[in-house]
């Protein structure tokens with residue numbers, strides 16, 4: 150397995166607890182006689198994480214949360230801290246998803262704090278970046294994404310940066326059925342890797358997983374993942390049924 154290969158599921162605000170646990174069982178059953186060529190990470194709503202039997206963890210599956218607080222602990226009603234997430238089965242946390250940037254006013258500073266909290270708790274952030282349709286049409290999409298990386302991540306030491314996974318998710322492709330073409334994804338992923346190399350060097354850049362997200366599914370995953378700088382996907386809609394999710398995992402075969 151190329152060690153960079155990752156397929157991560159972002160369930161967003163879908164499924165009841167019993168539906169979620171049964172989806173995990175379905176995926177686990179599908180993985181029983183199959184060795185994936187990638188790391189498989191499921192990111193359900195956070196409270197599901199506490200209901201997964203940690204004594205009996207599904208083999209071949211890792212878990213993550215969809216967000217964490219920028220604060221360490223205390224009077225922040227409704228928030229969930231990185232330490233609380235790390236006290237469950239989760240090893241990962243999605244940070245900076247465009248839906249959180251848009252609907253919860255998350256910005257470069259709060260996101261940098263979340264990344265720091267996650268790393269301090271021993272979690273690996275899956276950090277999302279991506280341009281809007283307007284920014285793509287304006288032609289400055291490469292700079293927009295490089296700036297998102299610089300402003301929230303480049304304060305990190307290289308030993309900390311090494312724990313990150315990046316997910317390029319063009320906002321215009323999320324949940325729209327409009328996927329970036331494999332060439333569009335490759336152009337951005339190569340740009341991201343070069344940007345990381347300029348700051349941290351070639352070795353760290355070439356070991357960083359850079360996932361694509363935005364209407365990725367069983368029909369387009371193979372072509373996207375075949376690109377040299379596309380290391381897998383962050384999957385929303387197509388991760389909500391085992392029958393749709395498995396072909397994406399198998400796209401690495």
Ligand code: PGA
Pocket residue numbers: 159318322323324325362363364365383384385386387
């Ligand atoms: P989508 O979502 O696959 O439904 O487009 C991806 C994401 O938002 O992470």
